[in-house]
Amino acid sequence: MHVDLVIKNAFIYQTPTRNFAKKNVAIVGDKFYYVSDARMEQLTIKETIEAEGQYMIPGLIDIHMHIESSMTTPAIFSETALRYGVTTVVADAHEMANVFGLEGLKEFMSAPTKMDIFHAIPSSVPSTTPELETTGGMIGLAEVKELLKDPRVICLGEAMNFKGIAYEPDSLIRQIIALCKKERPTMPLEGHIPKIYDKELADFLLSGISSDHTHQFPEYLLEKIHAGLFIEFQDKSITPENMAVIVEHAFYDFACFITDDIMADDFLTGHLNKNLMKAVQCGLPIEEAIYMTTYTPARRMSLNDRGMIAPGRVADFILLDDLNAFLIAAVYKSGEKVYQKDQPIAYPKQIEQFPENYYQSVQCKKLTKADLDLPVETKKEHVRCNVIQKEAIGTFTKRITKTLAVKEQKLAWKEAQLAQLIVMERYGKNGNIGRALMNQPIQEKGAIATTWAHDHHNLMVMGNEEESIIKAQHALLEMQGGYVVVKEGEILAKCPLPIGGILSQAPIEELGQALRKVREAMQTLGYENMNEIMSFSTLSLPVSPAIKVTDKGMMDTKLQTFYPLVFPEDGVLVHAPVN
Template sequence: MFFSLFLKGLNKLIDLLIENGQVFNAFLKCFERKNIAIINDRFYYIKETNLRYLNPKEIVDASDKFIIPGLIDIHMHIESSMIPPSTFSGAALFHGVTTVVADSHEIANVFGIEGIYAFMAQDTVMDIFYAIPSSVPSTVPERETTGGIIGTAEVTELLEHPKVIALGEAMNFKGITSEPDSLIRNILQTVQTNKPFMPLEGHIPRVEGEDLAKFMYAGLNADHTHQSPESILEKIGSGIFIELQKKSLTKENIAVINEHQLFEHVALITDDIMPDNLIEGHLNANLRLGIQEGLDPVDAIYMSTYTPARRMGFQDRGAIASGLKADFILLNDLESFAIDCVYKDGRLVHRSGDALAFDQEALDFPSHFYSSVNCAELTLDDLRIPVSRDVSEVMCNVIQIQSVGTFTEHVKRPVKVKNGYLDWEASGLSLIIVQERYGKNRQVGYGLVEGALSDKGAVATTWAHDHHNLMVMGTSSEDILQAQREVLSLNGAYVVSQDGEVVATCPLPIGGILSDKALPEIGRDLKAVRQAMVNLGYDNTNEIMSFSTLSLPVSPQIKITDFGMMDVHTHQLIPLMED
């Protein structure tokens, strides 16, 4: 039908003509002054000569603009923004992101496959494709309790959904490298059998040598975790595709990529962006940071559009060329990446100065998604940790956090014993507790943290990677109890208590991980939580993510779940106190 209309009269088909812009040519990696004709939702003709003979319905003068494809983020988690897909779509388009590949293992950890379907059912203007969550739970049910489990049956079902185009990050180090019959190995085999050409995403932190070969032998050939110059060279040299998130966009890493011309093997991604940060930027912010750290703007754009499109097998986007989707951005300049306007499917969806749209009715979640936190209030007795031996001091295993990133170290510290109980409040450490919240087993894990809170207070959340049980950490019993009670009353939240009073809250009533408010409102709430954590002495480049990932048992080196502290590589539980 299209071609019959085409033959009857081309002048009836041209919807939009963009004139005189500096157009990004992804194939030659340069900008060229050209005109762009668009029919419906696709690019029709790109040429340096006058195209007005095509009789367009609308003409846009872009004589002082740079025109690039819409940004493509192939590794990200919508839930990190604490908003649903319908809200996220408008926020990301605001920043020039027109396509994402979302690994929604957070909602899957809470509601299983039902959560994934609830996400995929939401109407969005931007294109949201999905990577099947491969790590729900991230380890095994004997090490962390989740609300749902994604097994081979669920994977087989999801493989048939048209929005599913990849397998999400495989994280279980032990299951991948040394357990042939593990759930993750069975999931990998299921995908490789049914969809042999589907991209398989890996979570490969601090893995090298033969261990890296084991990951690749299992089929994993991409990594998005924290990189160094050495890891970039080894992984790319071995055949791993690298996805650089913000913490890996350093001068040293960019220098290696530039020196070895590795642009074909690298994409810029976000992975996780908190709502207060999303207000300021998304993938465009990481692109801008990459330029600041040494990337040529042309290479930064290439690694945010064309390279990620090829990694995911997209044949219809990632460049400005005849026949591809008309997703594009008009920029005022390259260095600051200042967006003038954004087009999706040939339609203007954002112009600089526009307010961020929000549609409350588009959320559309089942009612039980709003009542998913099911655990008991803590009491003072729950915080009294008995010491079985008659000693004045006991050696404790401790999670030591870092000021940059989410990695931790396993250290040992002596803690005084008072009247037969661990005197953790006088130790200079923080007590951390993880409560199973799904009503399955009432499991509770205990640990100690160094380098977290220095003042009297507590922070609590149900946004605890990846199992999303209720986690609370504090330096005083009074504040721990106060913060935990507030989280329960809100059916999920981020809460900070100081000197016995709640000083900041960010309600997350949808599954304990998502807000039903507009982005500016939740961004303001989380910013207040972040500042309250800083006021208590929390020192990290991303306080929210640092705390939330203390419960992520696949991120080095020692983390905590509702079963207790755990060695990430061996999955061995680590006792709070040494014998």
């Protein structure tokens, strides 16, 4: 038998028993052929690698992630993630779809990459309904039907419209789920499940959704897993308490690790490999952590040709110099070496070409000082207002009330040490402007602006003084999207994302450094969160608890109703958002 490659004397990961054994592995083409402790002298071998002292594990598989969260393109993402041992991903490109619809999704899917990129059907474009937010594109039944014909599409992406899924039989998301069940009866239906339990959880799961990747808490993990949910742990859910639940109940087959969102600056230092090691540091045995980043996710997505080192499986694997430190010596994709330790990123010689209009997609008015006044019709000197309070951990927010003075028939929002949060429709469809007030989100005078605003990606700007708000918004329009941070009218940092306002084709080192400066500038302003970028970007996500802002206004995300900025019995805001 002629074989292309033999890995000799490595400690091979044994998926069925979750341990290591010293063996030799033969590879033919892009598949594993023979795994044995025999010397393989009977084979005709083209190349042999002596791996004495090294550990060999399957390539890592990330089944829930968004390439756009790294703010880069599929080809650049592939080259970067491979160096961290990630050989297969299931991408939910709902950010691209929210901006450009099915056309944008097809642009993403057409990109040539070394890693295998499978796709989820974006189920939430928009994340709620057109009545609650304006998006550039929509994915409806016709688009879903077309996507279901593509073999690269292997699951329904995170369904997150709680009300539509649980209580509205005729909602678009329920129709999408029904279509998927009809055309692909065994296809996984992925869920983004809010803080619901008991009967509400049952109401949601009756739809057929069977996974959850949101923020997990140990007191509810048992309930969720017993309810049939497959748990996908992202970084913020990898805690000692959650891992203790998994270990205590040996729930290794009922969960896996994912990245969901890896920012461009974090991408400079790792990807799914970091989550694997974090799980180990939180008490999970490393053998089980490997199982939950290789075989378990492959089985969840019915990727039965990969996820273990065995005959007939795709020859995706990692050689480790040190198992406990997870030091990667080399990465192989389909039997070919794609990364060697200390090798720089091998960027594609020819970058992807996007349509010209993708670079001129941010279309909205320039803000003026007059736009930042908040006139209110009232006879009172003080009025009560609904105000957003963000939390320092995670992406949760809550509604509080504040009493504001009214001076010259305008809300004295600056005197109350509040900031304005403005979301502007940017697709040239209706010119909507949604407004809210936030309770001291920053400590210094300044503003933050972005078009990377989940999931609609309208233009969002927040600040506590007019000059900085205007400066940030104007800079964002000039860049055609990205992130900008301003302090006292001066730009501290910016990260251009000119492709649809969400992506860049800059080298990942350059992009990551720019975003890192944005993060540091946000910290300089006093914006506090464990992930400043994600926290700010989800202030506009109308399916994330508990109060967020779209171009239609300030919204209770569970009930999907809008809060008035001023309590109706106290007054009426004159230029409320157009609906």
